[in-house]
Amino acid sequence: MRTKQPSLFEIEWLVLSKRSVYIFITLLLLGIALGSALIYFWRHGNPFKNDEATIRTGARFLSFEGDVRVVRAQTRETVQVNANTQLFPGDIVQTQTDGRARILLADGSTLLVRPNSVVTIRDNQIIDGGQQTNVRVAVERGQINVRTEEQTDKTNNIIETRLTESRLAAQTGASFGVREDNTEDIRVSTGSIETTTRSGEKTVIRAGEYLAINQMGNIARREHLLDVPIPTAPRDLERIIVRAGSSSSIVLRWQRPSTGTPAYYRVEVATSPFFVATGKVIERDQLTSTEFNVGELRPGVYYWRVCAVAPSGQVSEWSEPQKFSIIVAQDSARLVVWDVETEYVAGNIYIVRGRTQPGNTVRIAGRETLAARDGSFRLQVAIPAGTRELSVEAEDSQGHRERYRFPIGERSR
Structure with a gap:
């Protein structure tokens, strides 16, 4: 029996048909992909343009002291803050x-986070090539101070708390406090703030005004701002010399607040600039005079601060801590500086740490500080680019000085 062989025409037709099917399938897949892309662009816009127009910038730490931590949004990991965070x-x-900690935000504003505070950076971005900036910070607990710079019409700087949402104008200085009893306060020293409370009240807080918000989110009190008393003595970094084996009596003095009427003052003296409980030496309340005598202070390094309280109960912010030292008269023994190390922060900013005799004044790059009771010192300084050595000067209570040079970036002994 003979089998019929396919003709050349039939073979060519079969090959041509398969090729057409492949081409058709390829074109169909390309069409589906193109259609999907067009639908995405129509619904969501150009993703590449969005990357160029919106820049989610990282807020950076200008400075920090003590124990400061960051909880990462993506991983929930808690990290200790360092110079590169x-x-x-x-x-x-x-x-x-x-x-x-002091933080620089996308619009050029600065945020000072006080001790025992929890703050979330909700938004911090630059849009449309710098034409618009969005900054939003939420205060969950504690106190922050905010200062804004010049702004465009498209700048949004918003502070949230549990009870309020506030929009800050340009050139505004303000503080926001969230207390443990779920009450809050807002102080405006310069500029103005538009505030909406949780209860729906809207108001503008202007320079020199104070607002207290109760637990229900209502404005409980509005009055003139009670400003901070100004410390006058001892001056910051002042050294008080005593004889060996003796103590000293110190008179603390301050000026009345420039605005507001205080009913009385509170004063604290401590061995820590953060006035932690374990470091407090003196706490006094209900002081009606602008001076207070502190007796029997032993040689060492101390910090003091003062605040005012109005008849209404409004409490001013604390004054900046003033540092003074009580030191024993020394002989002319040679001053020594050792264990010096530098830590890079950013730009030309470094933190310099080291040790010398307790109570010595240490000067580096135009700044100075007093060595603590254990002889340690710490300064944040600006060092010009290209500088290889650091000049450190130490001076004792009798005016004797010694100058040392240490390499930058290396631990020196």
Whole structure:
């Protein structure tokens, strides 16, 4: 039986048909992909343009002291802040009892986070090539101070708390406090703030005004701002010399607040600039005079601060801590500086740490500080680019000086 062989025409037709099917399938897949892309662009816009137009910048720490931590939004990991730490939307800043931090945000404003505070960076981005900036910070606990710079019409700087949402104008200085009893207060020293409370009240707080918000989110009190008393003595970094084996009596003095009428003052003296409980030496309340005598202070390094209380109960912010030292008269023994190390922060900013005799004044790059009771010192300084050595000068209570040079970036002994 003979089998019929296919003709050449039939073979060519079969090959041509398969090729057409492959081409058709390929074109169909390309069409589906193109259609999907067009639908995405129509619904969501150009993703590449969005990357160029919106820049989610990392807020950065200008300075920090003590225990400051960051909880990352993406991983929920808690990290200790260092010189290279950046903050991104959703990150949480936590300051402990001995911690505080100053943060630079996308619109050029600065945020000072006080001790025992919890703050979330909700938004921090630049849009449309710098034409618009969005900054939003939420205060969950504690106190922050905010200062804004010049702004465009498209700048949004918003502070949230549990009870309020506030929009800050340009050139505004203000503080926001969230207390443990779920009450809050807002102080405006310069500029103005548009505030909406949880109860729906809207108001504008202007320079020199104070607002207290109760637990229900209502404005409980509005009055003139009670300003901070100004410390006058002892001056910051002042040295008080005593004889060996003796103590000293110190008179603390301050000026009345420039605005507001205080009913009385509170004063604290401590061995820590954060006035933690274990470091407090003196606490006095209900002081009606602008001076207070502190007796029997032993040689060492101390810090003091003062605040005012109005008849209404409004409490001013604390004054900046003033540092003074009580030191024993020394002979002319040679001053020594050792254990010096530098830590890079950013730009030309470094933190310099080291040791010398207790109570010595240490000067580095135009700044100075007093060595603590254990002889340690710490300074944040600006060092010009290209500088290889650091000049450190130590001076004792009798005016004797010694100058040392240490390499930058290396631990020196």
